[in-house]
Amino acid sequence: MLLHGHGANSSTWYPQIEAFGERHPVYAVDTIDDPGRSVQRALVKDSQDNAAWLNDVFEGLGLERVHLVGLSYGGWLTLNQAVYGADRLASITLLDPGGLQKVPARFLAGAIAGLFAMALPRRWRPWLARVLANHALIAPPRMTAPILLGTRTYRPSYRPAARPFTDDELRSARVPALVLLGGRSTLLSPRKALARVRALVPGVRAEIVPGAGHGLPLEAPDLVNARILRFIDSEVQA
Template sequence: MVFLHGTSGHLEAFARNIAAHAAYDVHAIDMLGHGYTGKPARPYEIADYVGHLIDYLDAVGVERAHIVGESLGGWVGVRTATTHPDRVASLQLLCAGGTVANPAIMERIRTSTLAAVRSDDIELTRKRLRLLMADPADATDELVEVRHAIYHEPDFVANVHNLLSLQDMERRRRNLLTREELGRITQPTLIIWGRQNPFGEVPEATAMHKHIPGSRLELFDQCGHWPQHEQSERYNRISLDFLTSVSAA
């Protein structure tokens, strides 16, 4: 299993999920330009993230993986599944991005991230994390401290505009997932969405479900943009049941 996080995040997004999936060979990685992974000095597009993921799988000797992608990670997961179908065993799309270009949401992501990165005030990092959650208490002190430390690494500060590049309208539009691409997904696919997701409304999830053949959709009440964290016990149970069904097929 490979867990892929969202824009400006890192593998901490799956802190409540890794142990529950210990029966699998679990990899939670910082994607290109994020966390403690290398940060090439160029704007990142989806093909760059896919290339990084494939290079990672090659480097660790993994031929085929179950991909779990949250937000940006789901966008990358879909594109990997359609361009490298032999490398993806199944898909889990957790509040996945990449099907729409909403200027207000794009600006919210950009401004909240830049505010947290450009200031030493840890409360701005807390505000950025709370934006993801239906219940602010889920943005724990530990999450805030870890994210704040990464946000203030010199190479992260210098590179932040590159990892926010998909919030540029022209670049985002040329990377969007189309209905036709979703229709080419052949892997078993589980879609999970929070009804209070601040970065995407429920119709985005139902549209994905409609266009991905044989997909399964689960909507979480009282949940924002991190269902795997906000309702980890429920998510872990559903994920493990899904993986069991994939293995049995």
């Protein structure tokens, strides 16, 4: 199951669906309080509420052993599930996730700058993509259009911030874990984040992807796909 980042939707996973779907059943969920076709009827207030919501999704789909993959805020939701609702999890994969460090001001500033950059002529975008470490600026329009539509038309009701998990919470995440961090991430200080997960998350496999920014599945799809499939296959065979 794939969980996208904040303000996006399941179309984020376009570069992954074919590769994953050739070997596994794949579910890409529009997460709660993000643009999608669901109607939210209750506020999700904290970690326990988020874990309960995702467990409801698993139950509704009849899923018992889920390999959960999350990007950014979806990575926070994935890590949160490992801490507060791991009963149905087979493994977790965190792609430049929230929850390892406090969200820095540069991430918020970069997100705003990226929205303004999308309104500029396309000939300027390759340079801006390099400067801002934002590959979405040069992604095909068919991939960015659904996200931009949601940005313009959807207003979230409420969601908890991607707070950093405590050391004790990270130690309690005892499902097999893969962590991939962007070497040019605007969300994390990758070396510090790598050191923290290696020190605290039991048995984690973690690495930094050199040159990649926060949008790992879009920027380095072949590498990301290969790493995730190899990891999941190793857990299935274990």
